[in-house]
Amino acid sequence: MAHNPLVSIVVPAHNAEATLARALDCLLDQEIADWEAIVVDDASTDRTSTIIAGYVERDARFRTLSSRAYSAAGARNSGISTARGHWLMFLDADDWVDAGFLAKMLAALKTAPDAVAAYCGSRRVMPDGELTPPSIPTEVAIQPFETFARRCAIRTHALLVDRETIVELGGFDVSLRTCEDWDLWQRLARLGKNWVMVDEPLAFYRASPNSLTRNSMQMLADAEIVIARGFSADPRVKHPASAHANGAIEANGGTASEALAWFALWNAASDCGSGSRSIDPQSLRALPAGRKWAREIAKVAFDGLMVGSLSVPAQLAARWDRFGGSLTELIIELGKVWGDPVAGRRVQYQLEQMLLDFDDLAAPRRLARTLGIRVDARNPDSIELPEGIDQIYAYLMMDGQIRALVQFGVLGKVTRRHW
Template sequence: MTGVAAPLITVVIPAYNAEKTLAETLQSVSSQSYDKLEILVVDDGSRDRTFDLARDYSLTDHRVRVLRQENGGVARARNHGIEDARGLYIAPVDADDLWHPRKIELQLEALGKFPDGRGVAYNWYAAIDENGIIFGHSRPVLHQGTIFEPLLRENFIGNGSTPLMPRADILRCGGYDASLRDNGAEGCEDLKLYLSLAETLPFVLVPDFLTGYRFTKGNMSSNAYRMLKSHALVMAPIITRYPQFTRDIQTAEFNTARWYFKKAFLGNDFAQVKQLAPMMVRKYSSRLVVHGVQQGWRQAKRVLRTAKRALGKSSARPKIRLGSAPLPQPGTAFSDRFAATPARETISLTSSRMVDNE
């Protein structure tokens, strides 16, 4: 694959005030079935016990090294780790997210399909809460190979804790863009890097839910207005370079704004709703009308299908099914997915528990 039978992989964990979750994240990394790892915890100027916890953990797993920097944001922390890394590949994971024990093994195996293993591997994710309990999952897309255009339309990778990426290519792309934070638009650094990599590298999918992506009120992705500003700044130069994708990017921006509004509304986060509503009316009034009509039509078709089934005249098309990865079960712990061998359930694209990507 790479000329190296078992390449060293560097795991980069940016950590800021992460004392509540860091140990669990480190445990999920240390427990990987592929053990040729360098694990770098980058303490981003934490004011709690993050550094002490990471240092103590390094005494029990000598693959762990702890780096420190003044608080500069997640992009600078990741870049710090990447610059210090010795591994051929970089696997970032945020200090509150979790991995399935075979994540790295399966991703590295998937990269073997590419000459010299030069590509990016990703997988689907399970959405987990503060206690590691599953409440949804990402849409199980099947994008592989050249994925630049689909990634413009939807960030289907969906988080910063999933990909396995060649270190040399990350450096060639300039790493994560720390200037977004400097402009008050922290949040889409990972998407910007994925798009830069996708312009020249193929991507490969490991079709399983191998990342436990934690959603909490305090994490970065909860700040809708800042995330939308970040998305706009990331897409602006791409529109300049690829004007033919302008319409797709504008649709992606609308869908992103709609997703955050729905998330805030259902979560009773009325401060975010109050901030987002006037912006959406001002910027997307015509799209909102079209979307409302489309949603009404879809609802009418669902009612019609339900009525036909009740009358014994079902015309429902068979569900599209994917592989045999176990479907994340809401209400169960992410760790339960690998603590025992669960009954395997076929994945359906029509699941009502999917979490739209940001």
């Protein structure tokens, strides 16, 4: 009787010759050896199949399938159909995980025998090799369904999920061109079972210039479908938890239209970062305009900007000239859509402050409304402010060290006496 592995890893690969070896090597590096990998060659025309053959020959834990799905969802489904493991993992051909990934995730699942999934944090890897700060959505462990009804909080390969449950749920929805992973996690969460969190960034996700051809309009259209499903009954889930049978509860984190507006905001900021503008500001109307939301809105825009411009936080302020104009325009439009320009300006200040928080200001940074500078605390210069600038963000320097940060609103000129 053949032994069934503990984990089946499904790797869809379409013309992935440049990155596939890195993805498969991270499996060979795992501290836990009890896995199988099903590499699905999805209609590749490059050297992908040769690379897969090399791994299959070298290690019996690798198997290959060929598919003509022309979609990650379809390719993953064919992998699921031959998988034998208790747990499933979906690894895309341009991503990878830490060597301790399987060991730590399985250990977490042991502590919660009724859990249907374990998840960990992730980091994006920019083309220059720089890593973004880790992100881990703690709310998924607390209320998985209410979270996934509204947003896709977890990277595809930052999860181990129960295989039999995924099969019962019907796998990925191939009618969705994007957001298909989100749709599946939402169905999984609707069962009301436990999700366990591993509070470490063990999953690495490559942000590449190719992912910039991603189609925001398609993503928005698909997100609208997934969110609408999250806010209603879903006949695809045969045995939902009674609390989730009729969909998400608005009191637990906002309406469907608000959830879609947050998604649209991220995409709009990402588009600004990559130099394209396709999102209609009207789609942002449902964002909450109050003072306490300005920072949240700035955070989401900041994250989209990183991905669109392929920059880590410390690089953003220096690259302002590439995207600052279109981003500022977007935020002004947001103020108009709200009928509250002051609320828009509040978001602008928050965002500029966040960009400068990550910059060492080795050179002065002039953003839309804020000037970021270093000032010699013992011998400050007086400064004529450029037009439109009404905020100063300054590091006070003594003996070449940053001693303090000061921020203030200002008009016209800052004199020595002012410092």
